[in-house]
Amino acid sequence: xxxxxxxxxxxxxxxxxxxxxxxxxxxxxxxxxxDLEFVAIVGPSGCGKSTFLRIVxxxxxxxxxxxxxxxxxxxxPGHGRGMVFQSFDLFPWRTALGNVEFGLEMMGxxxxxRRDRAQGWIELxxxxxxxxxxxxxxxxxxxxxxxxxxxxxxxxxxxxMDEPFGSLDVQTRDLxxxxxxxxxxxxxxxxxxxxxxxxxxxxxADRVLIFTPRPARLELVLDVPFARPRTEEIKxxxxxxxxxxxxxxxxxxxxxx
Amino acid sequence: xxRLGHGLPLMAASMVGGMILWEMxxxxxxxxxxxxxxxxxxxxxQDTLSGVxxxxxxxxxxxxxxxxxxxxxxxxxxxxxxxxxxxVAAMVEPVMNAIYAVPPVAMVPFLIIWFGLxxxxxxxxxxxMSVFEILVTVTVGARNVDPMLLQVGRSFGANRFRLVTVVxxxxxxxxxxxxxxxxxxxxxxxxxxxxxxxxxxxLGALMKQSAQRFDMAGLLSxxxxxxxxxxxxxxxxxxxxxxxxxxxxxxxx
Ligand SMILES: Nc1ncnc2c1ncn2[C@@H]1O[C@H](COP(=O)(O)OP(=O)(O)OP(=O)(O)O)[C@@H](O)[C@H]1O
Ligand SMILES: [Mg+2]
Numbered sequence: 015x016x017x018x019x020x021x022x023x024x025x026x027x028x029x030x031x032x033x034x035x036x037x038x039x040x041x042x043x044x045x046x047x048x049d050l051e052f053v054a055i056v057g058p059s060g061c062g063k064s065t066f067l068r069i070v071x072x073x074x075x076x077x078x079x080x081x082x083x084x085x086x087x088x089x090x091p092g093h094g095r096g097m098v099f100q101s102f103d104l105f106p107w108r109t110a111l112g113n114v115e116f117g118l119e120m121m122g123x124x125x126x127x128r129r130d131r132a133q134g135w136i137e138l139x140x141x142x143x144x145x146x147x148x149x150x151x152x153x154x155x156x157x158x159x160x161x162x163x164x165x166x167x168x169x170x171x172x173x174x175m176d177e178p179f180g181s182l183d184v185q186t187r188d189l190x191x192x193x194x195x196x197x198x199x200x201x202x203x204x205x206x207x208x209x210x211x212x213x214x215x216x217x218x219a220d221r222v223l224i225f226t227p228r229p230a231r232l233e234l235v236l237d238v239p240f241a242r243p244r245t246e247e248i249k250x251x252x253x254x255x256x257x258x259x260x261x262x263x264x265x266x267x268x269x270x271x
Numbered sequence: 272x273x274r275l276g277h278g279l280p281l282m283a284a285s286m287v288g289g290m291i292l293w294e295m296x297x298x299x300x301x302x303x304x305x306x307x308x309x310x311x312x313x314x315x316x317q318d319t320l321s322g323v324x325x326x327x328x329x330x331x332x333x334x335x336x337x338x339x340x341x342x343x344x345x346x347x348x349x350x351x352x353x354x355x356x357x358x359v360a361a362m363v364e365p366v367m368n369a370i371y372a373v374p375p376v377a378m379v380p381f382l383i384i385w386f387g388l389x390x391x392x393x394x395x396x397x398x399x400m401s402v403f404e405i406l407v408t409v410t411v412g413a414r415n416v417d418p419m420l421l422q423v424g425r426s427f428g429a430n431r432f433r434l435v436t437v438v439x440x441x442x443x444x445x446x447x448x449x450x451x452x453x454x455x456x457x458x459x460x461x462x463x464x465x466x467x468x469x470x471x472x473x474l475g476a477l478m479k480q481s482a483q484r485f486d487m488a489g490l491l492s493x494x495x496x497x498x499x500x501x502x503x504x505x506x507x508x509x510x511x512x513x514x515x516x517x518x519x520x521x522x523x524x
Contacts, residue, residue: 103422106519108518116437120433121428148517149518150520
C-alpha cells in the first residue's frame with residue numbers, strides 16, 4: 015500500500031474514575047487505513063469505540079500513541095475529518111440547512127456560497143423540501159441524513175461515523191445503509207464506521223476490525239470480499255453467512271469470563 | 272399556535288367559572304367585607320376611564336421597568352459566568368444563595384436607610400427582588416448546555432469564542448426567556464411591595480386609600496389590575512419566545 019491515508023499507532027487511553035484509579039479504555043490499538051477505504055469497527059457496547067473515534071477526530075488526546083492523517087500527526091479537531099454522531103446531535107435552533115452549513119461557517123465560507131453548497135448536500139441526502147425544517151420536526155432517519163450532510167459538507171478526507179444508524183428502526187436503517195453506499199460510490203471517501211451490528215459492518219465495509227471488550231484492543235481484522243455496488247442479496251449468500259459467523263466467534267472469544 | 276388553540280377555550284372556561292364562584296361568594300355579603308365581580312369590574316372600568324388608574328399604573332411601571340432592566344443587565348452576564356466557570360461559581364454562588372434566602376421585605380429597612388423612601392428605593396427593591404430569580408435560572412441554563420452539542424461545535428472547528436457565540440448562547444436562550452418570565456413576575460410583586468412598604472404612591476397609594484375607606488370594590492379592582500398586568504407580562508413574553516425561538520418546543524405544552 016502506498017502512504018496510508020490514516021495511521022493509528024499504539025493508541026492507549028484511560029479515564030480517571032473516582033479516587034484517582036484509572037480505567038483503561040483503549041490498549042495499544044494500531045492499524046492503517048488506505049485512501050478511499052471503507053473500514054468498519056465492531057465491538058461490544060462500552061468497549062471504547064466512541065472514545066477511539068473521538069481521538070481520531072482530535073476531540074480528546076490519547077495517553078500515548080498517535081493518529082496520522084496523510085503522514086501528519088493529528089493534534090486537534092480539523093477539517094480533514096467530519097464526524098457523524100451516535101445520537102445525531104443536531105443543533106436544535108438551526109434548520110436542516112443551517113445545520114449543514116455549520117462546518118462551512120466555522121471555516122469562514124461566505125454566506126451565499128455556503129448556503130448553495132449546503133443546499134447541494136441536502137439534495138444529495140434526499141432532504142429537498144425539508145431544508146427549512148427544524149430538527150424536532152424531522153424523523154430520526156431524516157435527522158441523521160442531516161447529520162451525514164453536515165459532515166460531508168466540509169468535504170472531509172476522512173468520514174468518521176459513530177453508530178450513525180444505531181438508534182433507528184430496522185427499515186430506516188436498511189434504507190440508510192443503501193443510501194450511504196450510493197453516496198459513497200459517488201463521493202468516494204475514506205470512512206471509519208463504528209457499529210455493533212455485524213451485518214451492517216460486512217454489508218458496508220471493505221474491511222472489518224473487531225475490538226475486544228474494554229479495554230479495547232484489536233482482536234481481528236477481516237477483509238470483505240464482495241464486489242461493489244452491493245445489494246441486499248449478498249446478505250443471504252454463503253460467504254456472507256460464513257463471515258458473520260467468523261466475526262461472531264471472534265467477538266465471543268474476546269469476552270473473557 | 273396549537274398550544275394556544277387548545278388552551279384558549281379551557282382558559283376562558285376557568286375564568287368564567289371563577290367569576291361565577293366569586294359572584295356567588297360575594298352575594299349577600301356586605302360591601303365592606305367583599306364585593307362581587309360585577310361591581311369590581313364596573314369600578315375598574317370607571318377608574319380606567321377617569322384616568323386615575325392609568326396614571327397610577329404609568330407611575331408604577333416607571334420604577335418597574337428601570338429596576339427590572341437593571342436586574343436583567345446584571346443577572347444575564349453574571350449568570351452565564353457562574354454557570355460556565357467553576358471558579359466564578361465557587362466565589363459567587365454561596366453568597367448568592369445566602370442572600371436569595373432572605374425574605375425581600377426584610378431588605379426594606381436597609382433600602383430606606385440607603386436610598387430613602389422614594390423612587391430610588393423602589394427601583395432598588397424591584398432590582399433586588401428580581402435579580403436573584405433571573406440569576407439562578409440563567410445559571411442553571413448555562414450550566415446545562417448539552418455537552419454533546421459543545422463537542423459537535425469543537426468537532427466542526429469552532430474555537431473557544433465561537434463555541435460561546437454559536438453554541439452556548441443559542442442553547443441557553445430558552446432558559447433566558449424562562450428567567451425573564453419569572454423575573455418579571457417577581458418584579459411586579461416588588462413594584463407593589465415597594466409602594467406599600469415605602470412611601471405610598473401610585474397603585475400602592477390607591478390601595479392604601481381604598482383599604483382605609485373600607486372600599487372593597489376599589490381594593491379588589493386594583494388586585495384585578497395587578498392580575499391582568501402579571502398575565503399580560505407572562506403571555507407577552509411567551510408570545511415573544513415562540514416568535515423568536517420557533518425551534519424550541521416547551522416541554523409543558
Ligand atoms: N469522558 C469520560 N470520562 C470517564 N469515562 C469515560 C468517558 N468517556 C467514556 N468513558 C468510559 O469509557 C468506556 C468506553 O466508552 P465509549 O463511549 O468509548 O464506548 P463505546 O464502545 O462507544 O460504547 P457504546 O457501544 O455504548 O457506544 C465506558 O466505560 C465509558 O463509561
Ligand atoms: Mg459509542
